[in-house]
Amino acid sequence: MLDLSKLTTEARNPETMHLDEMTPLEIATAMNREDAHVIEAISAELPHIAQAIEWATESLRAGGRIIYMGAGTSGRLGVLDAAECPPTFGVSPDVVVGLIAGGEQAFIKAVEGAEDSTTLGEEDLKRIDLQARDIVIGLAASGRTPYVAHALDYARSVGCHTVAIACNKDSVIGNHAELAIEPVCGPEVLTGSTRLKAGTAQKLVLNMISTASMVGMGKVYQNLMVDVQQTNEKLVVRGQNICMAATDCTREEAIRALAEADGHVKTAIVMILNGQSAPEARAALEAASGHVRAAIGA
Numbered sequence: 693m694l695d696l697s698k699l700t701t702e703a704r705n706p707e708t709m710h711l712d713e714m715t716p717l718e719i720a721t722a723m724n725r726e727d728a729h730v731i732e733a734i735s736a737e738l739p740h741i742a743q744a745i746e747w748a749t750e751s752l753r754a755g756g757r758i759i760y761m762g763a764g765t766s767g768r769l770g771v772l773d774a775a776e777c778p779p780t781f782g783v784s785p786d787v788v789v790g791l792i793a794g795g796e797q798a799f800i801k802a803v804e805g806a807e808d809s810t811t812l813g814e815e816d817l818k819r820i821d822l823q824a825r826d827i828v829i830g831l832a833a834s835g836r837t838p839y840v841a842h843a844l845d846y847a848r849s850v851g852c853h854t855v856a857i858a859c860n861k862d863s864v865i866g867n868h869a870e871l872a873i874e875p876v877c878g879p880e881v882l883t884g885s886t887r888l889k890a891g892t893a894q895k896l897v898l899n900m901i902s903t904a905s906m907v908g909m910g911k912v913y914q915n916l917m918v919d920v921q922q923t924n925e926k927l928v929v930r931g932q933n934i935c936m937a938a939t940d941c942t943r944e945e946a947i948r949a950l951a952e953a954d955g956h957v958k959t960a961i962v963m964i965l966n967g968q969s970a971p972e973a974r975a976a977l978e979a980a981s982g983h984v985r986a987a988i989g990a
Contacts, residue, residue, distance in 0.1 A: 699860050701833050701886050705879035723881050723888070730893045733859075733875035740873045741900050747827050747853040747871075748901055749908035756825030758788045758905065761816070761843050763807030765887045766831035766857075766894060767792030768799055773898040779927075781911040782919030788902060791816045793839040806839065813843025817850075824851035829901070831894055832856075833886035835863025835874070844868040857897055859890040873897055910982035913938055918958045918984055931957045938984075939964040962987045 696702040708714075708722055734741075748758050760770025771790030778785050793812060794803025806812060817828070828847035830840035835858030844854045845868055856869035859877055866872030875897065877889040906912065911919045916938055922928045935946040938961045945964065952970045953959035962973035965988045973987070980986035 696834070699834055699836075700876055700879060701859050701890055702884050703879040704883050705881055708881045711881065719881075726878070726881050726889060727892065729877050730875070730889050730896065733877045734893060734896055737873050737875050737897070740871060741897055743871055744827075744829070744855045744873060744901050745904040745908070747855070748829075748905040751825055751827040751853065752787065752905055752909050754825040756823060756827065757786065758902065759791065759817070759820070759822070759826055759828045759847075760789065760831060760898070761791045761793075761813060761828060761840055762831035763793035763798075763837050763839050764802065765891050766833055766837070766840075769891060769895050769898060770829070770831050771799055773895070773902055777902055777906070779921050779923060780917060781906045781909075782921050783906070783911070789820060791820075791843075793837075807837050808839070810838050810842045813839045813841075814846040817843055817846055822847060822850050822852065826850075827853045827855065829855045829857065829898075830865050830869060831858075831898075832863070832865050833859045833890035833894065835860040835865050837865065841865050841868045857894055859886065859893055910980070910984070910986075913958070913961065913984035918961060920957060922955055922957075931955065935960050935964070958982070958984055 751758060760774055762770050771792055774788040774790035777783055777788040792798045794806030798806060828844060830844045832840045841864055844865060847854050854869040855871045855873060856863060856865040857873045858865055859875060861874050861876055863874055866874060875893045877893050880886060880888045916934045918934060920927060920931060922931045931950060932943055932946045934957055935950060936943060941964050949960035949963050953963060958977060959970055959973045961984055962976055963970060966973060966976060976987040
């Protein structure tokens with residue numbers, strides 16, 4: 693029988709042994725107090741997270757992908773982070789990919805047995821034509837999910853960089869990956885419910901990896917989302933505001949530059965700061981590999 697007794701994520705929290713007797717305020721207070729441990733746990737893993745960011749950026753520069761893999765909550769978090777990248781950074785949905793055991797339907801409803809498969813992870817990676825220039829990041833709060841462990845084995849055989857994100861030390865998936873990120877947040881408020889602290893920790897790590905790698909790809913100027921996709925009225929205004937913040941221009945000037953730049957915020961910014969036409973600004977950005985700071989410096 694599977695022994696979970698040594699996993700921190702499965703232990704009982706002595707601070708919440710009377711959870712069922714607490715008032716709503718007491719429960720919220722206890723959860724808030726426990727959530728503070730997440731930040732502490734991640735702080736200890738920052739050097740490992742930085743290494744994952746470097747590898748992810750290298751993969752993107754080489755034309756590869758960031759691929760997240762997980763089951764249950766961990767899988768959903770990977771899919772969520774991947775889905776947020778196209779509107780935030782203007783990348784194709786194929787650049788950051790989230791795979792969840794059991795397929796897309798598992799995002800809504802659990803698929804029985806999928807996470808225990810020793811072959812499904814490899815099959816999912818083959819289906820998307822995994823290449824050596826990709827990076828595969830496996831997620832499992834427990835750190836033992838077979839779907840993830842065997843997928844990491846296959847990714848290593850292909851020649852990919854591999855990263856495991858777990859919330860127990862010396863995790864199984866950590867032993868199957870090139871790099872292990874293991875923030876240990878302590879027992880959950882609700883015993884074994886890893887959608888709580890463990891889930892929060894995993895999402896924070898994914899935020900760091902995807903955001904920082906996109907910074908490395910030139911998707912950010914100063915601290916502005918200069919490749920944001922303007923897919924609704926709010927984002928059209930945000931594009932104007934970003935252009936204004938980056939150049940200190942008026943809204944009318946931003947609207948005019950964005951129109952000439954076909955709505956591309958980075959191009960509009962370079963146009964204004966360099967006093968260039970849209971074609972000239974596009975050429976400057978291309979020569980700078982998409983980095984606004986380098987384009988205006990040139």
